Amino acid sequence: xxxxxxxxxxxxxxxxxxxxxxxxxxxxxxxxxxxxxxxxxxxxxxxxxxxxxxxxxxxxxxxxxxxxxxxxxxxxxxxxxxxxxxxxxxxxxxxxxxxxxxxxxxxxxxxxxxxxxxxxxxxxxxxxxxxxxxxxxxxxxxxxxxxxxxxxxxxxxxxxxxxxxxxxxxxxxxxxxxxxxxxxxxxxxxxxxxxxxxxxxxxxxxxxxxxxxxxxxxxxxxxxxxxxxxxxxxxxxxxxxxxxxxxxxxxxxxxxxxxxxxxxxxxxxxxxxxxxxxxxxxxxxxxxx
Numbered sequence: 001x002x003x004x005x006x007x008x009x010x011x012x013x014x015x016x017x018x019x020x021x022x023x024x025x026x027x028x029x030x031x032x033x034x035x036x037x038x039x040x041x042x043x044x045x046x047x048x049x050x051x052x053x054x055x056x057x058x059x060x061x062x063x064x065x066x067x068x069x070x071x072x073x074x075x076x077x078x079x080x081x082x083x084x085x086x087x088x089x090x091x092x093x094x095x096x097x098x099x100x101x102x103x104x105x106x107x108x109x110x111x112x113x114x115x116x117x118x119x120x121x122x123x124x125x126x127x128x129x130x131x132x133x134x135x136x137x138x139x140x141x142x143x144x145x146x147x148x149x150x151x152x153x154x155x156x157x158x159x160x161x162x163x164x165x166x167x168x169x170x171x172x173x174x175x176x177x178x179x180x181x182x183x184x185x186x187x188x189x190x191x192x193x194x195x196x197x198x199x200x201x202x203x204x205x206x207x208x209x210x211x212x213x214x215x216x217x218x219x220x221x222x223x224x225x226x227x228x229x230x231x232x233x234x235x236x237x238x239x240x241x242x243x244x245x246x247x248x249x250x251x252x253x254x255x256x257x258x259x260x261x262x263x264x265x266x267x268x269x270x271x272x273x274x275x276x277x278x279x280x281x282x283x284x285x286x287x288x289x
Contacts, residue, residue: 001127002097002157002180003198004036005216006073007205008044010247011058012260018054019261020061026259027065033209037071038062039099039201043136044247047077049265056090063094073129076100081116088124097127099159099201104137110145117149127156129182134162143171150175159184159201160192168195186238190231193219203241207253208234208286236282243278244271253279256289 007030012019030038040062041047041055050058059074066072074095078084081103088098100120102113121128130149134140140162141149149155157180160167165188168181173196182199183192189200193216205212215230241249248264248271255262256279262270271279283289 002037002071002073002129002182004071004200005205005209005213006037006039006071006182006199006201007035007209008039008042008201008203009062009206010251010254010260011041011045011047011050013263013265014261016265018050018058022260023058023062024065026254027062029259030206030209031066031069034213035070035205035209036199036213037073037096038066039073039075042075042077042099042201043133044203044206044250045075046247046265046268047075049268052083052087055087059091060094071096073097073099075131076120077131079103079105081119084116084120085123088120088126092124092126095126097129097156098124099129099131101131101133102137102139102141104139107139110142113139113141114145114148117155118152121149121152121154124154126154128154130155130158131184132158132160132162133184136161143167143174146171147175150179156180157182157198160197161185165191165195168192168197172196186241187235190215190219203246203250204234204237206250207241207257207283208237208288211286233286237286240275240279240282243275249275249279252276253283253288256280256283 012022072095076084076098132141159182161184172181180198183189183197186202186204211234218227252262252271254260
């Protein structure tokens, strides 16, 4: 259900408010580029700086823009279970699924992680993608916990951002058929796909969606020369997208393409001139500007 190349989209701002005019133009561009789906209000969407009302408004509006032409997954990047449930309740009719992060900062036990996701999964008819990102949240979903969670009806996939790529093969083979693994790191996504991942949730896909989708499709079809050409073309972009805290680099790149303003919410701030020049150089080499 969640296979393919998904873009983890930014939230455009103008004068401190969500810029819905730019958001519509930007989303339509991604869809026309052949992207498999959109993840909205995730980490790249600065979701921690958004109010609950803003998140609901963004998710429902993006769903109307997409209008079934691609998948839409809503980020549920909350630590308190009741906040997750509230966001899901108010957006369920608009999305294909939810990307639900492991509760952050509090470092929950494995049983608490299980109970949290179990409550989310039984509150909705939509599918859940678990989001395992230990470097950001301070804890990780252990394999035994994942195995239990994978048996729940509405938990369909995991976005894995850990450093050990072997989980895409060793863990996947021990879970029920149909449960999906999704790569969450652009720089290692090709390796993850080769090891059995079904899809990618990508930052670089915002800037170069055509190249990213070509790379994914070529790898899946075994067209290795075509895959290698796209892989090597996009690799420098993957690197510079994380030379400053996400999403500052990708917002600058999108502003150079004319899709959004280079505006972020505190404590994030625009990148410095040195990184701007570096990103410009990479984008010119890729043929984006």
